[in-house]
Amino acid sequence: MGSVRVLRAINGSSLVWNPKLRNPTVCARAFSSKMSPPSKAVVYDQHGSPDQVARVLDFPPVEIRDKDVCVKMLAAPINPSDINRIEGWNVSPFRFADFVSTLCVYPVRHPVPAVGGYEGVGEVQSVGSAVTGLTPGDWVIPSPPSFGTWQTYIVKEENVWHKINKNVPIEYAATVTVNPLTALRMLEDFVDLNSGDAVVQNGATSIVGQCIIQLAQIRGLRSINIIRDRTDAEDVREKLKKLGADEVFTESQLEIKNVKGLLGALPEPVLGFNCVGGNSASLVLKFLRQSGTMVTYGGMSKKPIAVSTSSFIFKDLALRGFWLQKWMSSDKAKECQIMIDYLLGLVREEKLKYELELVSFENFPVALDKALGKQGSHPKQVLKF
Template sequence: MTALKALSKTALTVLYPRQKCTLVLRGNQIRNLMSRQLVYNEFGDPLQVVKYRECEVPALGKQEVLVRMLAAPVNPADINTIQGKYPVKVNLPSIPGNEGVGFVEQVGSEVQDLQRGNKVILATSLQGTWRNLAVFPRTSLTVVPDALGNVEAATLTVNPCTAFRMLSDFVCLKKDDVVIQNGGNSACGQNVIQICKAWGIKTVNVVRDRPEISELKKYLTNLGATYVFTEEEMRSAQIFKGEVKKPMLGLNCVGGKSGAQLLRYMNHSSTMVTYGGMSREPVIVPTSAFIFKNISCHGFWMTEWNKHAPAEAKEQMKDSLIKLMLTKQLKAPTHKLVKLKDFEEALKNALAPQGFAGCKYILDFTD
């Protein structure tokens, strides 16, 4: 009994370190249920520290929900969190993963608005989706339609939401306005392209040159990109001389020279939002861009937005994105499903992504 309590406490700490929950053990109805999961006891190289384990599911609290997970992606932020490089406090041991979809298996005694069989995703930035059976607080879950694909649902809350917010919160974009972005082939960049296409907004997408550049251009154009240029091509592009408006919004996930290049084409009084720094160089802004072009620069972090946003805004965003997904205007990322036992392959891919448009590895918990 003491050992079980200790295990439960540990599991809870791992799941939601910011909350103090009191476990109410009610008989042994789920005590014998085993969860297959990944876990790490120390920060470091994911290939070294992440281990597979099987572990008894703790008893359910009154406000908790047992979820049978269907799928959970392996995201770059998961890797950084395991490496201890991500500014999110994680208590060890920790079960990685902060996105995922599953079916409700059982609800706590005070949970009235969820029932067995509901398809749910994580609505807040919790750790702990890399396991087939998981206990989450009710407040962390939100229901999605059964018709929504598992991969779309499992990858809804990071990249599509980041793209949606950056296109909504900084500049009031109207039809035929223009957004310029670097890393147009990034996971978020692909969502930006598709959401803009659906909203009637034009995108100018800057990508690094590469051997398979023509395939990449075709891929992004098929997604809905208005223009795709290499950094070199961008320098001599004439589209802003009458063909399209100058962008009022720039999205930067690269930094360094690439970010500075966006500023050159952006309109007076426009806004650049930085949400990544793939070049590992800082954002470089010419003084004249600030003073004489009145450009403003901001950052965006989905985790922070989720902390402060009202429930209505979250709900509205989720509904909009799901609608786009159900009507095939927003596609699931290029992906590969792997079983939990093959997690090392997924970690390796996340450490060194392959393919020009990235290939997201999704842990598949279905039998």
């Protein structure tokens, strides 16, 4: 059995993996002063279907250097983008299979082997001698998020960890970055919205969608929400209205000539969000007012967006896109942390909520199957370590 270098934390770059080894051994550094506990991690050493290529492996202790912080992970979600990353495509909060043509141009496959997961929350277990801002017991999240959160212990330098207030449920702390932050940025970055303005979105039952409803309401904005046709549409409508939705329509309700006649006293929306594509995107466009903007952040239907020439010329619509990972790559670390704190504050005040299912890390295969949709519809799965 050849030696392998130690798995150092969430960024896979320092990991040199021998795929033949199921239980790698360590060539420990000679003069390590302090070591992490052994760790368990979800690892994939090739791209493919996660239930085929991802496995839970044991890792030996790693050195905690002067500036390092050893974090015992508390919780980390299985986001659709985590699944895409294992499959080999680096995509947004939603999964698309129709990206092949783009991916020829933007091959963003991450290197393997790698540890799964992108966001999460943990508790500081121990710190290196030069660490000044964190102490054992603190709750921290990787912020901006980074890869490799599906493991029990992570050792990484102090500056990647953002200390958060502990009085929030771990499942919210674990999931605050990817979805709620997407919702918050999309409400901020495209149109200068004023209280009383309306926004329209499809995919309103997604966590981003639910966050948009609640964050819009907090800002005094009205929300028009489109959901797919479903047997429990009435229940879903009620649930979204309880969150603050002003209107909720099924797609088939909108197969009429004049959708704006349905708005009643609501203003025509100036900003729209699309995470579905196809006809559902066209419905968002139909609602938008003159010179409105539609932001695409997902493509769940796997269908392209079709836009008439007149939408651009006469209606003067603007179509844009949002990708949180790109946004965060542009030196937004501090801004990201401020927003995380704001969002967790809303969670504490019970102004921001969405459905999550905590699952023990031991049951990772079950949680993965649920996240893959193999067991019908389930809330987002959050691994509890």
